Amino acid sequence: MKKSFGLLVGAALIAISGQVAANEAEEIGAKIYDRAFGRGCGACHDIASNPQLKELIKAGKLPKDQFATVLKNGKNGMPKAVEAIMAVGPVKKAGYTEDQAIDAVYSYLSK
Numbered sequence: 001m002k003k004s005f006g007l008l009v010g011a012a013l014i015a016i017s018g019q020v021a022a023n024e025a026e027e028i029g030a031k032i033y034d035r036a037f038g039r040g041c042g043a044c045h046d047i048a049s050n051p052q053l054k055e056l057i058k059a060g061k062l063p064k065d066q067f068a069t070v071l072k073n074g075k076n077g078m079p080k081a082v083e084a085i086m087a088v089g090p091v092k093k094a095g096y097t098e099d100q101a102i103d104a105v106y107s108y109l110s111k
């Protein structure tokens with residue numbers, strides 16, 4: 001009885017900490033979207049003629065590997081963004097790797 005209660009509490013704690021990490025990533029993702037390049041990704045992407053990232057991701061038209069490739073290499077009018085992303089305060093503070101930072105923006109945009 002005691003043992004199974006302990007297991008239950010353990011499982012609940014693992015579920016909660018996973019949720020906290022996911023929320024933290026989304027929050028940092030939001031800060032990247034607002035602050036990268038000083039004016040944020042939205043300075044360009046909130047303009048209707050540029051790719052609408054949230055809509056594309058929700059529609060399944062922008063998989064994470066394609067997203068990451070464009071951030072790393074740039075694409076026409078889209079500047080390379082990894083350096084700008086890594087310079088965002090909360091990313092540095094969290095000690096994120098490039099992949100974690102890219103995942104964070106992606107998970108914010110997937111919401």
Ligand code: HEC
Nearest residue numbers: 036037040041044050051067070075076077078079081105
């Ligand atoms: C200076 C304006 C500008 C800024 C700032 C900018 N983008 Fe872009 N981005 C563009 C343009 C323009 C395109 C379309 C490029 C093309 O396909 O020709 C694009 C394309 C993309 C794509 C590819 C979409 C697709 O369908 O393949 C992704 C992903 C992307 N941007 C993410 C971001 C993120 C994340 C940020 C912030 C870190 C950002 N962009 C900041 C202008 C910008």
